[in-house]
Ligand SMILES: Nc1ncnc2c1ncn2[C@@H]1O[C@H](COP(=O)(O)OP(=O)(O)OP(=O)(O)O)[C@@H](O)[C@H]1O
């Protein structure tokens with residue numbers, strides 16, 4: 001800040017004598033200052049992100065004792081293992097299902113919010129954002145307690161309705177859906193807030209024009225709202241796919257991968273293999289499997305978004 | 314095609330704002346009606362009630378023999394052109410124009426035929442594949458009109474369709490709208506705040522003010538026989554001059570201005586104005602009826618002297634501004650008459666075109 005203000009004070013006198021030269025100098029000094037100000041952050045990112053990424057690639061190519069270089073053996077081995085194939089399936093199933101559900105509920109909630117006008121809107125919006133602001137580990141613990149087979153509110157309610165206990169986290173598919181449910185509960189508010197902003201940015205006149213053109217509510221949704229929101233939907237879905245693929249907390253706390261490793265995701269499995277079983281190279285290999293999937297997704301969707309941005313606006 | 318009838322229609326927004334205060338209007342088939350008035354007078358609200366975009370607080374709206382109060386816009390068979398066009402940004406020009414037909418499940422060939430026909434009429438055939446973003450303001454305007462035309466609706470509604478265009482294009486598009494209506498004589502309601510647009514386009518002009526209709530009539534009638542002070546001042550550009558005056562009997566009925574100037578009332582109007590002797594009145598006289606003097610004047614022309622304040626040469630005419638007892642007055646004179654600030658200019662006032670307004674009621678008598 002101090003740096004910037006001295007430059008501004010110094011500029012006029014220099015500018016009056018040699019306008020172009022001093023402008024250039026000012027620009028150069030500015031970009032230098034900008035670089036200096038960003039440097040700590042860049043350093044932090046390099047230390048915490050870039051270095052570990054390359055280190056993980058290096059680690060993944062060592063043997064278990066971490067003294068021999070084995071190339072891609074770890075990757076090949078993991079791919080051949082049914083337990084890891086299950087992890088791939090579960091990661092994809094978890095991420096895709098959860099993101100679709102989050103996007104759907106987020107969309108519905110955004111529409112509800114959009115149509116609640118007046119003073120209550122802020123209250124409701126605030127309430128719906130609560131899942132998103134509670135630390136995930138804490139709220140997942142609460143869910144874990146809710147899913148408890150014998151003492152939980154869910155089963156107590158089911159009993160009261162005359163339905164038998166369900167071991168939510170005890171069998172493969174109910175555990176899978178429980179994990180997804182918690183992720184959706186946590187992630188839907190993000191979609192809601194993004195879609196609400198997008199909805200508010202669609203000009204009312206387009207809906208009026210469509211109404212006059214003969215569109216009913218459903219046709220307005222399909223032909224106006226969805227195309228107008230296409231970009232934001234793509235971006236949120238991509239972003240959420242990346243985050244959901246890499247999810248760790250929920251599975252770790254709720255099921256720890258069980259039953260029979262059926263709910264493991266890449267991240268939790270990498271943790272189990274690498275840290276808990278002590279095979280760090282294999283753990284690194286597992287976590288690196290995510291990278292090409294996500295990079296490809298990001299590339300295609302971002303390319304499409306750029307193209308569409310040029311068309312609209 | 315259909316007639317539109319508006320009966321005692323009221324629109325109140327929450328907080329008891331009455332935007333439209335009970336208006337009556339009959340629009341016959343094929344007619345081009347222009348709603349004109351100052352900003353906030355309720356023109357758009359009236360149009361949007363006809364479109365069904367705004368609920369009607371009281372009264373009835375009829376389109377083609379049916380009450381449409383509770384009919385949603387999509388079933389009213391109307392088309393509307395918005396001020397900022399409201400084209401669908403993600404659709405091509407063709408799709409924008411075809412959208413209404415597609416929703417109504419027209420066969421593909423019929424849609425194509427109609428869009429092509431409309432595009433040809435509006436001269437936008439070469440733009441059919443473009444997105445609205447890649448169009449100029451005038452082209453967007455045409456597409457918006459095309460979108461209305463292809464539907465072949467009962468009624469066209471326009472809400473200030475030209476106000477986003479520059480002055481030159483506005484004049485050009487105005488002509489095209491008129492041409493379009495001659496080609497496709499659909500009943501049209503057109504909203505504008507520009508009285509020149511209103512005068513040039515309309516079969517009948519509806520002048521609105523503060524949510525009520527001041528006067529309805531053909532353009533020439535509004536110009537020559539305004540019913541109220543508001544209409545007299547609103548129609549015509551530059552606006553009519555209003556001079557406080559009194560009627561006096563001084564060897565015949567005369568108008569006496571605040572500065573003492575007396576001008577005789579034409580004989581055929583003496584009976585009409587007689588009863589207002591002694592009351593506070595306002596003389597309304599258009600700038601074009603206050604001109605340079607000639608050697609021989611026709612009957613009814615009176616003289617007054619003006620101390621010139623500002624001279625504005627316009628090319629085909631010159632506007633001269635002066636004051637009568639502190640009231641600003643504008644007159645239109647021949648550009649060949651030379652005058653300048655501070656000079657005394659004798660003016661000929663054509664009293665055959667005078668208007669007399671009763672101050673108490675603001676009505677033209
Ligand atoms: N949604 C609304 N809520 C409350 N008042 C409104 C609303 N819409 C319009 N009004 C009021 O109704 C009156 C008429 O508005 P309207 O839009 O019909 O004016 P207009 O004649 O079209 O003016 P303009 O030439 O500026 O478009 C205005 O005083 C306006 O403030």
Ligand SMILES: [Mg+2]
Pocket residue numbers: 356357358473
């Ligand atoms: Mg308006």
